[in-house]
Amino acid sequence: MLPEVPDRALTELGRTEGGADTLALLVRDQDTRRMILLRAVLDAAETAEPEVCSDARRTRLRQDWALLAEADRTDRARGRPSSARTRLVHPLTGPWAGRCRRGLRRARTTDPARHELARDLAHFSTLAAVAAARAGIPFSTRLTPRDGLLALPSLGALRTDPDEAAVEAVHDNGVLTLRRSGIRDVVVHLERDTGAWSAASTWTSAYALPGLLPGAQPMPLEDLDPYRVPSSGPGRHALGAAPDDTERKRWLQAWSAVAAVLRTGGEHRLTETLALLRCLVPLESPPGAEGRGSSSATRHEAFGALLSSVPATPVAFAATLVHELQHCKLAALSEMVTLHQADATARYFAPWRPDPRPYDGLLQGAYAHLGLADFFQRRALTQDGDGQRSTSAWIQHARYRAQVGAALPALVGSPHLTVRGRAFVDEMVVAHERMADHPAPRGHTARAQAYVKAARALWIQRHPLATPTNR
DSSP: OOOOOOHHHHHHHHTTOOOHHHHHHHHHHHHHHHHHHHHHHHHHHHHSOTTTSOHHHHHHHHHHHHHHHHHHHHHHHTTOOOHHHHHHTSTTHHHHHHHHHHHHTOSSOOHHHHHHHHHHHHHHHHHHHHHHHHHTOOEEEEEOOBTTEEEETTTEEEEOOTTOOOEEEEEETTEEEEEETTEEEEEEEEOSSSOEEOSOTTEEEOEEEOOSSTTSOOEEEOSSOTTSSOTTOOGGGOBOSSOOHHHHHHHHHHHTTHHHHHHHTOHHHHHHHHHHOOEEEEBOOOTTOTTSOOOEEOOTTSTTEEEEOOOSSHHHHHHHHHHHHHHHHHHHHHHHSOOBOOOOOOOBOOTTOSSOBOHHHHHHHHHHHHHHHHHHHHHHHHTTTOTHHHHHHHHHHHHHHHHHHHHHHHHHTOTTBOHHHHHHHHHHHHHHHHGGGSOOOHHHHHHHHHHHHHHHHHHHHHOTTSOOTTO
16 A cells, blocks of 8 residues: 655645655655566566567566565675665666566567567666676676667676677676677676776776765766666757766766755755755757756656756756756655646646646646745845845746746646645645745846746747636
């Protein structure tokens, strides 16, 4: 049975906050759902038609599960965190498991789809191998490269020939030997938390940024995992260039001051980042950004992952975290509580988007912008008297607060809200009104309101047939 969400937690989240207990509740629920999804994949494989999942593949999945179970028992017996569970609840395991489940549920499938499913299911072997290696279990197994790359999550990746079918992996006492026919063995030495080093030029180690605070876990920079972006086409989630020291150094520079910046926007922003963020996925910078702009996203099936190009400054990085982690919190809450029963018709005006939005999209956007309005107001108040920095924070706050103010009437007035959904939206209103206690300078507020008014007029001009729900 999934846990209930206490009223106190709903109140905290409605105000874009969340104490340690509330955030832990979201994390536990998401981890449970990830494990249930994995169980569903294995069950679907057992019952799939042979042409969808062969007997040999089913046998291999059972063997991989047995290796994961052994890793789990070994770690627990030694009083260590389970490397198997860590691997299975990792954010990027979610997109992989979702792909597998969708592939296995198809009653009829084409040869290319069967080939793709086979490659996806083979990835389970790499997860099992990594968990077993981290647990210190000796093993020998055969792993399948994908498009010329054998990715071993948290360890690194081996470049192979594009048509190479298998790599033999042998692990003993922290040393992983990767063997291919007619090619010199690649010997890889495991690091403690993330990464593994090798003298071989074909090996690229996984990389992690330092912990956000002293004593915190390192933050993986997932630039090698094959499931880090959707497979349907990169679109705005385009992958960055192949990882190199220069690119990783840019990430380190932006990351190094993020904790201090988050704290200026409220201690709760640092708390939620520590509780929810599990990995960063690099994207390429937007065209024409020239180091100033960035793109970012979260994925519903990859709770705890932030996809982003390198933010230009620590302040931009912190704002990206605040923005995307609000999406993360609301998506997780929405799986536990039915907030509304609105359909997916795109009819609402959102000042931050040129296109009409469905109710859920409006709610998500308003919630994320409410978090940003809170973040920049607290920064402005912290920096009062600091001239340019304070002015910049007030401008950002005024813009975000005005945008949320334009969206709230449609959110509050919807007949599709459930009882708990109405309580949640009411708390958003409380948070928005509370900001009036410390208003931005009048000029910034006036310009922000004029911006929203102009955006609304342009939206009406572009979408004359849209239902004028919140014009």
